[in-house]
Amino acid sequence: MYALVERLYPICRSITGDGVRRTLEIIGESIPLEVHEVPTGTQVLDWTIPKEWNIRDAYLKDASGNRVVDFGASNLHVLGYSVPVSATMSLEELRPHLHTLPDQPSLVPYRTSYYAETWGFCLSEETLAGMDEGPYEVLIDSTLEDGHLTYGEYVVPGQVPDEVIISCHTCHPSLANDNLAGIAVAVELAKSLVDPWYTYRFLFAPGTIGSITWLARNQTDRIKHGWTLACAGDRGSLTYKRSRRGSEIDQVAAHVLKDREHTILDFTPYGYDERQFCSPGFNLGVGSLTRTTYAGYPEYHTSADNLEFVSSEAMADTLAVCREIVQVLERNRRYVNLSPYGEPQLGKRGLYGSLGGRSDTKQLQMAMLWVLNLSDGDHTLLDIAERAGLPFGAMAEAAQALHDAGLLKEMA
């Protein structure tokens, strides 16, 4: 995963343009991605696909011809969606177009202006402090023209058409945690799925306009569960933010996280693309998984969100939790006890004996009693596990044994 982050890091991405296309190409080397191109001007829900932005070079040159600020050194130096500029200006004239972080003087901020046409440079406060009155040669060699918005998706077909969506934003330039780490974990999770129960859909799309575009072009009623995956590589502990409507994914994520250091947040209409999936018209069961929470670390949206800020271990940990979530989701069914009057006699069906010799025999016997008692169509296996205070795995194994013995029917 770290190698993928390293490879994607230098690319200048935005909500449209060749950087996104190149990113999807690289992802496509690992998983067979279907790439969509949506023309500028297309109406998507309340929004319109904007012009496509591309950039070749940009700089501020001082009187000696030195590139004081250079796109080649970091693509963060250009305000995203800057219109082309070629001019000579004094520092005073330039000043309204320069963005710094006065409280973090050594860092370059990440800024964009997608829907108001302007241009600008982002630089450290320290660089700004070292600049004389000028004049400066100002170049932004960009294009902002009719084109396309590009996104990719990969679907792993399941035994049922009900879908789980995992969505990553792909619009950020050289920011490692936000969101190359999320992309890398999603790719690895996608590769790990073999013949799943649910159909899994991985969406790689620019933030906001990308998910809105996808929502505008697809049926959403098959999406039963999902989460946005972002900031998946920093060294903080995991954070899960609940979906708007409260849903099974919230319960599953809390269950998986409960024995780790973690944070659970209630839904807020701010953050990543769960904002769109959880808008009241869609109101999907989509939460958000990050490590340190959205905007909750000083490196957020700065040049310090770099390759050193993310670690292989953190991404592996995020991936492990994603896999556990998948494992619980996959087996979290609802059953009906077919012998609900009194306890069925487990012994004559070999259900006590079958467990002999294992250290968790007693736990599995209790799990069978719990599953039988609460399988009335109202309780999922996870509901039962939480009520019983027993591991989900024991419930799933007990349910399988009871189902095989003809004592349970699975609910549709």
Added chain:
Amino acid sequence: MYALVERLYPICRSITGDGVRRTLEIIGESIPLEVHEVPTGTQVLDWTIPKEWNIRDAYLKDASGNRVVDFGASNLHVLGYSVPVSATMSLEELRPHLHTLPDQPSLVPYRTSYYAETWGFCLSEETLAGMDEGPYEVLIDSTLEDGHLTYGEYVVPGQVPDEVIISCHTCHPSLANDNLAGIAVAVELAKSLVDPWYTYRFLFAPGTIGSITWLARNQTDRIKHGWTLACAGDRGSLTYKRSRRGSEIDQVAAHVLKDREHTILDFTPYGYDERQFCSPGFNLGVGSLTRTTYAGYPEYHTSADNLEFVSSEAMADTLAVCREIVQVLERNRRYVNLSPYGEPQLGKRGLYGSLGGRSDTKQLQMAMLWVLNLSDGDHTLLDIAERAGLPFGAMAEAAQALHDAGLLKEMA
């Protein structure tokens, strides 16, 4: 408000009679009161309008002709609804008719006997201790005859016929906090209402029988919210008692009080006229606002509930809270997001720019996102404010801006 309390203080009020009429006349100088007279014997719900009681004078004179107990000094000295008496009695004969407070020996209690015909005097334990064996000349120059029960009401018409009722009991003689302070705050609140959304009804009526009379003679289904207002002038902090059924007024009052020292009590079927409004047949959304809670201070129903016991500052504070409650109630609507699929694009409608330059810009942007996300017809603005942890005012302003931009429809 304090001046009104001072002016009303000397008048001898009861559940009927000229003291109530005079009180309503004085209130009528500030707000145009409609006064109702209901004849003795009228059936009102399970009750019957009692005889009208009036009193001119009353005393106990000792052998030297000194008025040991004198109605002229304080109208508390006569048991309310005492029948006329003119007799000479020894202290021993008098004793069953004398009421004191042995635990508060310097205070005169407030006592009545509305529905059992008797007579009596209230005096301090200290006065009683100084009385010799007598004989005493006993006079109560009262009348208890067919007449009327008198109450007043003032209605401020709103844009909708749905009503908010504010009810004050008017039956107590010289007790300043209970309830001249409540009356004074209600009068001031009534004067402050200009072209409100709701129709506001102010009821000035004797306790129990007065509200029962009003309830018997009026349609109650237009009453959506309300509170009884009593003990509004003591120096304690505010107390809000919830309505029986749990209602919007309870939520609003708790929201308004949450940043002050205050107490919230669950409904009990005891206290002021919320008992009647919240009887199970009516079950209205009517709570009760007092400062120190009902019967919760030693001066309660004694001669120590006097003009010194109440303060202008306390009444001003009660009034301020009443006004805040009105402000939240007035604006606490339920909306439906007309662009519920994904977030609507606020920028193109000028909704980001419109907020520029204000220190609370970010709060208002968050408020807009919250209002859009939760305006599904199930949530009021106050629900959303509490869920978001943002001020109600920000929600109301955000909703107004979104409504003006055509993004919200108000629910009927």
Added chain:
Amino acid sequence: MYALVERLYPICRSITGDGVRRTLEIIGESIPLEVHEVPTGTQVLDWTIPKEWNIRDAYLKDASGNRVVDFGASNLHVLGYSVPVSATMSLEELRPHLHTLPDQPSLVPYRTSYYAETWGFCLSEETLAGMDEGPYEVLIDSTLEDGHLTYGEYVVPGQVPDEVIISCHTCHPSLANDNLAGIAVAVELAKSLVDPWYTYRFLFAPGTIGSITWLARNQTDRIKHGWTLACAGDRGSLTYKRSRRGSEIDQVAAHVLKDREHTILDFTPYGYDERQFCSPGFNLGVGSLTRTTYAGYPEYHTSADNLEFVSSEAMADTLAVCREIVQVLERNRRYVNLSPYGEPQLGKRGLYGSLGGRSDTKQLQMAMLWVLNLSDGDHTLLDIAERAGLPFGAMAEAAQALHDAGLLKEMA
């Protein structure tokens, strides 16, 4: 009660056989028991009535002819349902048939094997340690043949056919707390019922198969409340385990126990015959009352659960709580206020005066106001008592007075 425990203690009971018959005969001397005999092979729900087991003698004799382990000394020494054996064996051969408690070396365990035909002896670890290599004369003089399962029931008819069931397991041999104490308390409770409102059914049946047999042969929809009664005589405090569905009996038991040291447990599908009554098909309002909780004491299912382990005081305390539960259940009705618009005038009906002179007058007046206010058909008297924070007895008395005055109607 202690005398009954003493008399029943030596009898060798099991899930079938003459020990159970003798036990029911003795119970029948106190209360007129209806005894049922269900033939071996009868299908009962998912189970089949097993063969009947009886035993006359059993021992292990060492080479010197000493009975090292002797059924005559304690019937716990034989594994319940042991098939007949007559053989000579070395200790090594015997070993798989010997059951001890290594962690409690001086105690004899209680063990059974109802549904797998085998034989065995239970003995203390200390006895085992003292045994040489043998050979031993091994005798179990038992029969395991077609016969009957035996259970008894006693019904106290009430004014309504709705039933309260109290169920005790009768299948344990010489274990005093589990469950002779439960049987003794149930007998005494049954004797104390005189003309009750509900119909009370006392069931004395072997664990699991007994209650399953009863459930298979009876209509269960008349059972409104109930509890299993077990471990009723140890010196620990009382434990109530809730029914599966949450029911009135849970609320009543918690109310009765709240001023004593006690434990309330949520339902689990393990323990006594509440497992069967609360299987999802029946889902009855049946909880479980014990002193120290199921399997929660070291003497549980060992020879230390003997006559010294139980006390008269503990059984008397359990009985007292059972009686209080009955008293609350019997009077816990739901009323409708027939004068729900405003408060009815209590004075004119003598409802204030009727209470004069009692120290709890004020409490009863408050109780009347609460009953009137919350008697809307949704609240039981116990609901109202808990909401008001007043004793149930005051509510019941207030309701009676209001009912007599024609102000309340009892709900069907």
